[in-house]
Amino acid sequence: MTGREEGLIRKKVAELAGVSEATVSRVLSGGGAAVKEETARRVIEAAQQLNYVPSALAQRFALRRSGNLGVILPMLPKVNLFSTYYFSEVLSGIGMTAKQRGYDLLLLFREPDEPRNYANLFRMQKVDGCIIIGAQDVPSEREALAELKEGSHPFCLVNQRFEGETYNSVDADQRTGSSEAVKHLLEQGCRQICFLNGPSVYSNSRDRLEGYRQALEEAGIPFLPERVLLGNYSRKSGYMQAKAIATLMREQGIDAVIAANDRMAIGLLQGLKEQGIKVGEDIALIGCDDSDVVRMTDPPLTSIRVPFFEIGSEAAAKLLDAVAQASGEETAVSPFEIKLPVKLIERPSSMFDESMNA
Numbered sequence: 001m002t003g004r005e006e007g008l009i010r011k012k013v014a015e016l017a018g019v020s021e022a023t024v025s026r027v028l029s030g031g032g033a034a035v036k037e038e039t040a041r042r043v044i045e046a047a048q049q050l051n052y053v054p055s056a057l058a059q060r061f062a063l064r065r066s067g068n069l070g071v072i073l074p075m076l077p078k079v080n081l082f083s084t085y086y087f088s089e090v091l092s093g094i095g096m097t098a099k100q101r102g103y104d105l106l107l108l109f110r111e112p113d114e115p116r117n118y119a120n121l122f123r124m125q126k127v128d129g130c131i132i133i134g135a136q137d138v139p140s141e142r143e144a145l146a147e148l149k150e151g152s153h154p155f156c157l158v159n160q161r162f163e164g165e166t167y168n169s170v171d172a173d174q175r176t177g178s179s180e181a182v183k184h185l186l187e188q189g190c191r192q193i194c195f196l197n198g199p200s201v202y203s204n205s206r207d208r209l210e211g212y213r214q215a216l217e218e219a220g221i222p223f224l225p226e227r228v229l230l231g232n233y234s235r236k237s238g239y240m241q242a243k244a245i246a247t248l249m250r251e252q253g254i255d256a257v258i259a260a261n262d263r264m265a266i267g268l269l270q271g272l273k274e275q276g277i278k279v280g281e282d283i284a285l286i287g288c289d290d291s292d293v294v295r296m297t298d299p300p301l302t303s304i305r306v307p308f309f310e311i312g313s314e315a316a317a318k319l320l321d322a323v324a325q326a327s328g329e330e331t332a333v334s335p336f337e338i339k340l341p342v343k344l345i346e347r348p349s350s351m352f353d354e355s356m357n358a
Contacts (some may be wrong), residue, residue, distance in 0.1 A: 009052045013089055016046035023169035026269060030261045068106040069098045069316065069323075070127030072118065074134035075109045085262070086308055087133070090158060093312025094131060101320050103128075110134075116144035129154035129323040131315050136201040137162060156170050156319040158311060161203040161337070168322065170315040170338045174204045174288075177304040179341040181258045181286045184302070184344055187354045190256040190284055194248060196241055196268065198233045198260045208260050208288070227254070231264045238264030242271025245283070254282055256350070262287040262294050262303055269349075270322075284350040299348035305319030314338060 019039060027043040053161040071094060073087070080089055091105075098105055106127055110116065121127045135157055145167060148155050157169040166207045178195075183191055195212045198205040204316050213223045229244055231237030232291040238259060245268065259265035265287030269279050279285045287294060290305035318336050 009050060012355045013043060013046045013052060015040040015331045016049065019043060031136060041203075067102070067104055067321065068127045069094070069103045070106045070108055070130035072108045072110055072130055075111045075114075077322050078137055085289060085293075089308035090133060090312035093309040093314075094316045095312075097313045097316035098320070101316070103320065106286045116140055117155060117156070118144045118156075119147045119151050122148075122151065129156070129319045130158050131158055131312075131319060132160075135160040136199075137203065138201055151353055154319055154320075154322040156315045158315050159202070163203075166337075168319065168333050168336050169341045170311050170318065170336075170340070171204065172306045172311060172342050173339045174207040174306075174342070175211035175214070177288060177306070177344070178208040178258060179215040180342075180344045181288075181304060182212055182215035182219070184346065185256045185258070185284055185286070185350060188256075188284060188350060190352075191221060191225075192252060192254045193256045193258065194227045194229060194245060194254050196229045196231055196238065196257055196259040196264055198231060198264075205260060214317075227252075231260070232259050233263060235267035236271075238267025238269075239271040240267075242268055242275055242277075245272065246277060249277070249283065256285070257283065258286045258288075260288055262289040262291045262301065265298060265301055265303070266293065269301070280348045280351065284352060286344075286350050290345050294347070297349070302347045302350035303345055305343045305345050307342070310340055314340065 010024045011021055014024045016091065017024065017039075019042065019253075019260070023039065024043055024047075027040050071091065081329070082091075095105055105112075107123070118130060121130060131151075132145075132155060135145070137160075142162065145155075145157075145165070149165075149167070154170065157167055159171050161167070161169050161171065182193060193212075193216070195209065197209050200206055209228065212228075216223050227248065229241050231241060241264075245254065245257060257265075257268065259268055265285060269285060272279055272283065272285075277283060285301065288301040288303050289308075290303040294301035294303045318338070
């Protein structure tokens with residue numbers, strides 16, 4: 001296209017949008033930051049009607065869009081997030097969906113004591129929406145999320161909810177998962193069941209505990225707080241609880257343990273072996289996540305399969321719908337709180353021989 005032809009098209013765009021040619025030039029060259037968003041949108045739409053499509057970069061500048069989907073991750077000491085099953089699966093789901101929707105990912109790592117200034121990402125136009133992984137139910141987190149909501153900034157929580165708030169979230173049905181694990185153990189003849197949970201700042205810890213409690217009570221078995229042990233979702237924290245489990249086995253006849261994730265279950269499995277306790281024979285053990293490694297433990301570990309990839313994909317899809325809504329590109333999207341189903345995968349760690357229960 002010659003310069004003269006391009007000039008004629010830009011003149012037609014200006015007439016159709018009801019603006020000056022100078023305004024059209026600023027918007028379509030990617031320098032529309034000083035132009036009102038409504039005006040910039042009219043220019044973009046007029047250009048598209050005339051089959052004169054500006055570059056993606058120009059559209060982003062004109063409409064004050066970054067083209068980035070932010071993902072906020074916790075910075076965990078001595079943990080390679082990208083090698084852990086949970087984070088790698090969730091990020092893969094987010095990344096694939098973002099790419100399909102024409103977005104890039106901007107990964108942002110948050111130190112444990114770092115201020116949670118999430119709204120600054122939007123004020124600086126670094127992201128068009130953000131997914132928050134590892135959010136904790138603490139005052140500073142609640143304040144940061146309230147600021148996002150007040151600013152009408154599109155965001156979504158993964159595997160976390162806040163009671164009393166209507167934040168966008170995508171999670172798994174953790175309560176049902178724990179309940180099904182208890183029912184499975186009861187079918188194996190177990191009656192004295194412990195629960196190794198994670199910190200209560202995470203809603204999925206509370207959900208798993210409630211599922212455990214509910215299933216026991218439905219079976220007429222009392223819930224005993226001393227049978228709930230605490231870890232931090234690390235393998236080491238599971239390993240450190242092996243002695244406590246061994247003591248409960250001797251003193252209270254504990255015959256099964258449900259761990260709130262596979263990493264703690266694997267650590268506990270190792271610790272119990274060192275105590276001379278055979279998982280699958282002396283005690284039943286169930287994890288949660290159904291990560292790849294549980295097929296290779298000795299014995300293979302029964303685990304609650306959680307669809308982390310699908311959680312990430314769903315979070316990205318729903319959030320980008322909300323981003324489009326905020327930009328006026330689509331019809332309104334209602335706030336969403338999604339829970340995906342889980343499934344108990346039975347393996348030898350919890351499958352006692354019938355003769356042992358006679």
